[in-house]
Amino acid sequence: MKSQEKNKQLYIDNEAVSALSFLQEGLLSPVKKLMNKKETEQVVKTGMYQNVSYPCPFLLSPSGRRNEEVLKNVQKNEQIDLVCERKIVGSIQVDEVFPIDIEERLSQIGAILEEKDYIARRIGKYALSGKVEIENQINNLKQLVNDKKEKLKAKRITGVIFNANPIHRVHEKILREEFNDSDMIVIFLLRYHREDFLSFEIRQKSLDLVLNKFLSKERICVVPLDVTYLFAGPNKMILYALIAKNFGCTKILLGQKTRGLSVYYNHRTRHSVFDSLKGIDIEVKILDEYAYCTKCRCLLNAKSCPHGQHHHIIYYAESLLQFFKMGIIPPTILVRKEVSALILKELFPERLEEMKQIYYGALPSDGVFSENVQEDFYTKLIDLYQIRN
Ligand SMILES: [Zn+2]
Known part of the structure; x- marks a missing residue:
């Protein structure tokens, strides 16, 4: 990427790099460039951009004192380097710089309460439009x-x-x-x-x-x-x-x-x-909700089953994660044992020594020496739990 030391620099974070990459690759089409002041006003007024619903203007408005100084003094057609984590990741040829109202911007973004502070910190007082070039994957x-x-x-x-x-x-x-x-x-x-x-x-x-x-x-x-x-x-x-x-x-x-x-x-x-x-x-x-019904004995669309919710096993991500937080392998009807073994091994690598005692002492070995004791331990354990007398 061409850059001269003399170029002014704007500091942006990974999120902005990612958003600009989407833009550059046409993934947000019909929005293909940063919006200028007139387009911004139009989008705010109508909620549309080129006949497509688009409630929130696409702007670059990096926060921070240094960025603000640069934006206040920049000229039209000036080339500015975009810097992320101390690396020049791209550039922008400035077309227009205009002030924005942070509160208004927040409501356009439609941030929910828990996102609000985080997003507010990222919004500067000025936005700029112009042609962006950014390295992206x-x-x-x-x-x-x-x-x-x-x-x-x-x-x-x-x-x-x-x-x-x-x-x-x-x-x-x-x-x-x-x-x-x-x-x-x-x-x-x-x-x-x-x-x-x-x-x-x-x-x-x-x-x-x-x-x-x-x-x-x-x-x-x-x-x-x-x-x-x-x-x-x-x-x-x-x-x-x-x-x-x-x-x-x-x-x-x-x-x-x-x-x-x-x-x-x-x-x-x-x-x-x-x-x-x-x-x-x-x-x-839009997908319906799925559940495992203990009466029907299968995974099904919850609407298609006559049995009440109390017969249903529900797949809440939070509950599933809780198994892993507690270090317990979840039932295979929820998560495949191979997946659980992989996750538990990553989360609790220090268990290896402790599990060897059970692994070599009590679990059937099938006469094969395992190269992956940890994952094997969990999957064998699950198999053993399923044996009934
Ligand atoms: Zn059922």
Whole structure:
């Protein structure tokens, strides 16, 4: 990337880099550039951008005193370097700088209470528009999806948004069922800038494990999707739909409890935020809730089962995570034992010595010396629990 030492510098964080990468790669199309003052006002007034619902203007308004000084003194057509974590990651040719109202901006973003402080800290007093160039990795992902699409000659492509936190049986069920309607599935695996209990790497590894061992992986693409401040409030739904569409998907699946989807029922008809969105040309399918019914003895759409909720095992991510927090292996009807073994091994590596005593002393060895005692320990344990007298 061309840069001269004399260029002024704007300091942006990883979230902004990620958002600008989306923009540059056309994933937020019809929005293909930072909005200027006039476009911003138009979007605020109408909630639309080029005939597509777009409630929140797409702006670059980095916070901080140094950034503010630069923005106050910059000239039209000046080239500014974009710096993230002390590295020049791109540049912008300035078109226009204009002041913004932080409170107003927060309400446009539609941040919910717990996101508000975090987002407010990131918003500066000025926004700038202009041509951006940024180094990014998304291009490779687009290529990956395109190559697979061509290879499979896929026409019906479904995008699905997964946290996979952790990947469980319902995720698998959803993917399997979707293959009846779809030539190819793109899984957008959400990646957060603030780490959660299970890191992105563990979630990705577990997902890969399930895809490799139990699903037709050749028809699936996994795309890490950075969750930035853009993905707040109802904007999130529009962005998911736009990104999926711009990745070539013809349909998007969303769980009915997805935040921001705002599902409600009126006379048994399901409504959601998509009822009021315009111009986003992609089929939206909202998934019903799944449960394991102990009477039907299978994983099913909770609506299709006559038994009451008290017979249902529910797949709440929080409860599933609690097993792992407590260091217990969850029942295999919730999470595959191979996945649980992988996660527990990553979370509790120090257990190796303690488990050797049980492993070599009490568990059947099948006459094979294991190279992966920890994962083997958990999976054998699960098998043993399932033996009945
Ligand atoms: Zn039932």
